[in-house]
Amino acid sequence: MAPESFEDSADYVQSLARGLQVLRAFSHDMASPSLSQVAERAGLSRAVARRLLLTLQHLGYVGSRGRSFYLLPRVLELGYSYLSSLDLTELAQNTLALLSERVGESCSLAVLDGSDIVYVLRVPVRRVMSVALGIGARLPAYATSLGRVTLADLPEAELTAWLRGQKFRAITTHTLHTTTALKAELKRVREQGYSIVARELELGLCSIAVPIHAADGRVVAALNVGMPYADDAPARAVKLILPALQDAQRSIEYAIQHGSWQPHMALTRAYA
Structure with missing residues (x-):
């Protein structure tokens, strides 16, 4: 199934895809982006980006300082699971x-x-x-x-x-x-x-x-x-x-x- 076709199927979990987009918005050159910067990089509205960031913060993957967000060490678990396999x-x-x-x-x-x-x-x-x-x-x-x-x-x-x-x-x-x-x-x-x-x-x-x-x-x-x-x-x-x-x-x-x-x-x- 082509990627575009799968995204229109009932099996596609849009919220999960968007959450991963938010995580990928962080980088070496933007380690502590603002909400607007995350939304722009992830291609999402500010409202959607905010909900996803708050969810990731609740789960321990993201922290916040003032108006900026930053990744927490728990994110490493995602990559380490792959490396350890x-x-x-x-x-x-x-x-x-x-x-x-x-x-x-x-x-x-x-x-x-x-x-x-x-x-x-x-x-x-x-x-x-x-x-x-x-x-x-x-x-x-x-x-x-x-x-x-x-x-x-x-x-x-x-x-x-x-x-x-x-x-x-x-x-x-x-x-x-x-x-x-x-x-x-x-x-x-x-x-x-x-x-x-x-x-x-x-x-x-x-x-x-x-x-x-x-x-x-x-x-x-x-x-x-x-x-x-x-x-x-x-x-x-x-x-x-x-x-x-x-x-x-x-x-x-x-x-x-x-x-x-x-x-x-x-x-x-x-x-x-």
């Missing part, structure tokens, strides 16, 4: 720590969620982006190495539908932002088994990612290493970082398939 994050934690130590750069694990990739695990070394990235942070999938290795695994019909449903823009002058260019790049990623994105999301950023496969071969997540951009960064990423990334990939996939963690031996060697 993924053995993946627990099994990958040690591998990311070893990988980060080996290459001396920040490492991340993310999953595809609609138009975005969502970070589910991260070991930061230094801040290489202008925005702070943490668990739950979202970035546009089409402009990230994490997103591209995940998208490259989609069946052709599913990928075509995904591309058709997106609105692309040139985030920087280097961003691939047309369907034709992205399809060609995803084909290349599928063939080579990794993705490099340089200066497409931010001018000072370069990253390289590999897919994480489940036992049945499906890509269930993506693993990357991010680094400051330099002219030799892409070549260095392929020559020096990709082998370490692939060792980590094998370690995490082993853990997924066997339910226990065993580091790939190369991960314990010093990075040169």
Whole structure:
């Protein structure tokens, strides 16, 4: 059933959908919005937004200070329920720590969620982006190495539908932002088994990612290493970082398939 059709059905709970819209109105750049700001961001009337905020406040998900509202720690339970259902994050934690130590750069694990990739695990070394990235942070999938290795695994019909449903823009002058260019790049990623994105999301950023496969071969997540951009960064990423990334990939996939963690031996060697 198409999303629009389901929203007109008797099974669709509009109040629940609106409540989630209100929660999504909070963000890093608007941590304590006013009622009017929440209503505008959620696309709701002030009266509806007010009732939903008061309900969320009663349930312990939202607090208020004067005319501003803010999220309370209980909201984390919603995300933690998802993360705790993924053995993946627990099994990958040690591998990311070893990988980060080996290459001396920040490492991340993310999953595809609609138009975005969502970070589910991260070991930061230094801040290489202008925005702070943490668990739950979202970035546009089409402009990230994490997103591209995940998208490259989609069946052709599913990928075509995904591309058709997106609105692309040139985030920087280097961003691939047309369907034709992205399809060609995803084909290349599928063939080579990794993705490099340089200066497409931010001018000072370069990253390289590999897919994480489940036992049945499906890509269930993506693993990357991010680094400051330099002219030799892409070549260095392929020559020096990709082998370490692939060792980590094998370690995490082993853990997924066997339910226990065993580091790939190369991960314990010093990075040169």
